[in-house]
Amino acid sequence: MALITAVTFGIWCLGLLLWWKIHVPSNLPSNLPRIPVYVSLLGLWSDLGQDEIYDRWLRKPLEQHGAVRFWFAGRWSILVIKPQYLTDLFRNEDIYAKAGNQKKIPWSVMASLLGDNIISSHGDNWRLYTSIMKPGMTKRNFDCRQLVNKSRKLVELLLQAQSRTAAGKGVVINPFILRYAISVMGQSFLDIDFQCLKDQENPIIELQTTIKRSIFKPFYMNFPVADKYPALFPSRKRAFTLVKRFESLLCELIRDRPRTGSDKKHQSDNDQVVHMLEQALKEGKITEKQYRDNLKITFIVAHENTQLLPNSMFYQIGIDPKVQDKLRDEISATGVANPTADTVNKLPYLTSVIYELLRLYPPISQLTNRVAECDALLGDTVPVPANTYVGWNAYGVHTSSANWGPNAQDFIPERWGLSVEEMQLKFRRDTIRGTFIPFNAHMRKCLGQAFVLLQMKIAVFELVRSMRWKVDPEYKLKLPGAGVLAPVGCRIVFEEIEVRGQVSEAETADDGVSLYDGGDL
Numbered sequence: 001m002a003l004i005t006a007v008t009f010g011i012w013c014l015g016l017l018l019w020w021k022i023h024v025p026s027n028l029p030s031n032l033p034r035i036p037v038y039v040s041l042l043g044l045w046s047d048l049g050q051d052e053i054y055d056r057w058l059r060k061p062l063e064q065h066g067a068v069r070f071w072f073a074g075r076w077s078i079l080v081i082k083p084q085y086l087t088d089l090f091r092n093e094d095i096y097a098k099a100g101n102q103k104k105i106p107w108s109v110m111a112s113l114l115g116d117n118i119i120s121s122h123g124d125n126w127r128l129y130t131s132i133m134k135p136g137m138t139k140r141n142f143d144c145r146q147l148v149n150k151s152r153k154l155v156e157l158l159l160q161a162q163s164r165t166a167a168g169k170g171v172v173i174n175p176f177i178l179r180y181a182i183s184v185m186g187q188s189f190l191d192i193d194f195q196c197l198k199d200q201e202n203p204i205i206e207l208q209t210t211i212k213r214s215i216f217k218p219f220y221m222n223f224p225v226a227d228k229y230p231a232l233f234p235s236r237k238r239a240f241t242l243v244k245r246f247e248s249l250l251c252e253l254i255r256d257r258p259r260t261g262s263d264k265k266h267q268s269d270n271d272q273v274v275h276m277l278e279q280a281l282k283e284g285k286i287t288e289k290q291y292r293d294n295l296k297i298t299f300i301v302a303h304e305n306t307q308l309l310p311n312s313m314f315y316q317i318g319i320d321p322k323v324q325d326k327l328r329d330e331i332s333a334t335g336v337a338n339p340t341a342d343t344v345n346k347l348p349y350l351t352s353v354i355y356e357l358l359r360l361y362p363p364i365s366q367l368t369n370r371v372a373e374c375d376a377l378l379g380d381t382v383p384v385p386a387n388t389y390v391g392w393n394a395y396g397v398h399t400s401s402a403n404w405g406p407n408a409q410d411f412i413p414e415r416w417g418l419s420v421e422e423m424q425l426k427f428r429r430d431t432i433r434g435t436f437i438p439f440n441a442h443m444r445k446c447l448g449q450a451f452v453l454l455q456m457k458i459a460v461f462e463l464v465r466s467m468r469w470k471v472d473p474e475y476k477l478k479l480p481g482a483g484v485l486a487p488v489g490c491r492i493v494f495e496e497i498e499v500r501g502q503v504s505e506a507e508t509a510d511d512g513v514s515l516y517d518g519g520d521l
Contacts, residue, residue: 024069024076027385032078033061034069042481043218049479049488050365054396062396067382070368070391073105074224077368077389078382081396083403085379086434089370089390090442096378096390097122098444099371104389108227109215109239113246115293118447119301120369129294130447132280136189136273137447144340146187147455151462153197154180159467162494170472170491177310178205178303184455185303190274190295192257204253207246208300214239216483250299251292273298305363305452308486310459312361315487316411317353317464318471323413327353327464344457348420352413354456355427358438359404360411362394365485394437395485403435468495 024034039057042048048056058079061068066082080086089096100120101110114120118129154176161171179196182205186194196202220226220236230237254274274295281291317324330349344350368391376384384390399409407415416423430436431445439446446452472491480488 025385028069028076028078028388029383032067032069032382033065035061035071035079037071040071040222041218043221046481047478048481050395050481050485051479053481054393058393058396062393063400063402067378071222072368072391073221075389077391078378078384079366079368079391079393080378080382081393081400082379083397083434085382086392086397086437086441087432088379089392090434090440090444093122093443095373095376096370097373098126098369099389100369103371104369105224105227108224109220109236109243110224112240113211113215113243114297114300116290117293117297119297128285129290132276132285133273133294133298134447136271136276138450142188142451142454144454144458147184147458148338148462150180150184150197151459152466154459155463155466157197158494159496168473168493170475170493173314173490173492174307174311178209178307181303181307181310182208184306185299188451189272189298189302190254191272192254192274194253204249207242207249211239211242211246214242218482221482247292247296250295254295302448304484305448306455306459308363308484309357309361309452309456311486311490313357313456313460314469314492315471315477315490316357316361318469318492320411321470323353323411324464324468327460331461331465339458339461341454344454344461346420347457348418348423349413350457350460351420351423352416354453354460355416355423356411356413359398359436360409361485362398362438363484363486364438365395366393366482367391392437397435397437466497466499468497469493
């Protein structure tokens with residue numbers, strides 16, 4: 001009898017604790033729809049993609065009310081898609097402060113991985129990191145020759161993989177794109193060649209891949225409190241160990257690389273983010289931990305967009321041969337053997353395809369990393385109590401008929417206009433209005449957006465003129481259930497095209513290919 005009583009009491013206590021964790025705080029606006037908790041937990045037992053989850057449970061309440069009460073990462077927050085709310089959120093940094101995992105869940109594996117960095121920090125720390133790193137992220141002289149050569153190496157690897165694959169069967173593309181993206185990031189921002197395009201078995205890639213599998217598990221994303229108890233959850237103990245190994249390996253590789261510019265007393269136009277961080281550490285402007293945290297975030301973020309977006313590009317263009325043919329005609333008409341920033345930035349259809357990919361497949365589809373510093377009124381309409389987290393869903397913003405018309409969920413590059421100038425104006429206007437937010441907006445917009453756009457344009461230029469491709473007939477589109485947005489396990493069938501007039505990598509090194517000077521967009 002005593003045992004039954006004890007078990008009953010234990011179950012009652014556990015139920016009370018669970019209720020306390022998932023009940024909606026009374027101070028959140030009751031007029032906003034409440035999304036059931038189980039929607040956030042679907043990843044535990046379902047293989048539904050973000051698009052399916054959004055269409056079934058989120059689209060109607062969000063498009064009707066502009067905001068909802070949403071449970072994520074162990075707390076209730078406010079999720080918004082209404083442009084009026086978004087512009088208020090992004091413009092008022094002092095009211096809705098950036099609050100990354102180091103503040104939201106400081107005990108977690110995510111906080112251990114990312115730390116306090118230029119993206120997640122706020123106030124004095126953010127201003128310090130920006131003053132150090134911004135010149136290396138927004139400079140106008142990125143070397144296009146590296147981008148061209150690495151894109152050609154990606155073509156080579158994909159065609160080699162296709163030659164080893166059964167006829168009519170597709171190549172799983174993401175492993176190759178990951179190697180390409182990390183390679184570009186390393187030589188553009190960290191002054192290091194990670195040898196990703198040469199070595200198939202690469203320790204930094206293996207660690208990065210393993211960490212992503214360990215961290216982004218639905219249970220721990222929704223119940224980060226479990227990270228407080230690694231002794232009870234062995235997988236979290238292993239995840240903490242992996243994070244430490246990744247940090248140690250990255251810092252070791254960076255510090256042991258050949259010196260090319262980091263010991264200079266004054267910045268030069270060719271200095272990279274890593275040089276600026278090393279100089280700031282040497283001068284005592286930042287601590288060793290701040291140096292390491294910003295190295296890690298540079299590594300992760302500077303390759304993530306250009307890993308995710310090409311996956312979406314291969315799929316979308318692979319199911320629409322008319323778009324692929326139109327791109328190929330525009331690129332062939334240039335007659336250019338070695339594209340420069342000036343070459344690709346003048347191509348209107350290429351520009352519109354990249355913009356439309358960002359609209360329909362925003363790489364980071366949902367974020368909840370703003371916290372109200374005081375009681376506020378979002379968009380002069382929604383009461384937001386102090387310490388409430390506010391997030392947004394870029395996929396929802398970009399596929400709303402109120403923002404993009406009745407064909408908002410269709411891939412239509414022509415919606416961006418006819419000329420590059422018209423497209424760039426629309427890009428800026430919609431970003432400011434809060435209807436196009438793949439790179440965030442206003443003062444905290446992504447500092448690397450111009451580089452991402454340039455890298456994508458050159459990659460598509462080289463890929464389209466070197467290969468035809470189609471999606472493997474047996475592959476069915478599957479998007480992740482949460483987090484990043486790109487086709488999962490996409491398989492592509494490639495066919496080589498003869499490229500005339502293209503010079504080799506060795507010749508390209510000194511052939512006068514211009515450096516990046518392509519403007520902001």
